Amino acid sequence: xxxxxxxxxxxxxxxxxxxxxxxxxxxxxxxxxxxxxxxxxxxxxxxxxxxxxxxxxxxxxxxxxxxxxxxxxxxxxxxxxxxxxxxxxxxxxxxxxxxxxxxxxxxxxxxxxxxxxxxxxxxxxxxxxxxxxxxxxxxxxxxxxxxxxxxxxxxxxxxx
Numbered sequence: 718x719x720x721x722x723x724x725x726x727x728x729x730x731x732x733x734x735x736x737x738x739x740x741x742x743x744x745x746x747x748x749x750x751x752x753x754x755x756x757x758x759x760x761x762x763x764x765x766x767x768x769x770x771x772x773x774x775x776x777x778x779x780x781x782x783x784x785x786x787x788x789x790x791x792x793x794x795x796x797x798x799x800x801x802x803x804x805x806x807x808x809x810x811x812x813x814x815x816x817x818x819x820x821x822x823x824x825x826x827x828x829x830x831x832x833x834x835x836x837x838x839x840x841x842x843x844x845x846x847x848x849x850x851x852x853x854x855x856x857x858x859x860x861x862x863x864x865x866x867x868x869x870x871x872x873x874x875x876x877x
Contacts, residue, residue: 718770718789721840722750724849725768728856730756730863734766748772752852754859756870767859768793768852780817780827781838791840792826793851796833796858800825803851808833823847 726733732755736742751766772789774782781790797808806813806825815824821841826834840848864871 720845721770721791721848721852725752725852725856728853730754730860731856732758732760734760745773745775752856754856754863756863756867761863761867764863765794767855778828781836782818783838788820788838790836790838791848791852792829792834792836793848793855794832794834794858795851795855797831798833799851799854800830800833800835803835806830821845 722733725731732753734751734753736746736749738744738747740747749772750770752768753761753764753766755761769792770789771778771783771792774784782788783790795803801807803823804825808825808831810831812825812830815827816822817824817827817836817838820839821837821843823835823837823844826836835851837844837848
């Protein structure tokens with residue numbers, strides 16, 4: 718996890734939101750990490766992160782068994798075309814049966830596959846390099862969307 722966090726923190730215009738105990742964020746988010754592109758360093762409004770690390774099960778997301786010790790999941794928005802290329806899943810309404818209990822395997826996200834998200838529990842030797850590449854690509858795609866949607870924020874950043 719530390720290698721992933723260090724890699725993401727090294728990207729341009731990144732904001733890593735890491736809620737901690739006692740912060741303004743709900744306790745359920747404490748210990749997790751949310752990755753945004755943010756030229757002004759503020760959490761973007763009305764935009765989802767391009768990737769996350771979750772360290773526990775959420776009420777509607779328990780298939781990966783993240784409440785077990787030393788389990789966490791990297792989630793990356795790759796888009797539906799890449800989802801198909803990477804997993805063979807087209808993100809449509811008909812989901813295949815996936816074994817979400819495994820580690821170091823790239824899978825469609827258990828909840829957000831239809832939106833083009835992939836997931837890896839405990840990335841390791843089989844998926845680590847791929848996960849880092851997908852994170853960089855997701856960051857670049859988020860930066861392109863941000864430049865298109867918020868050119869004024871990018872103009873302020875480039876003129877400083």
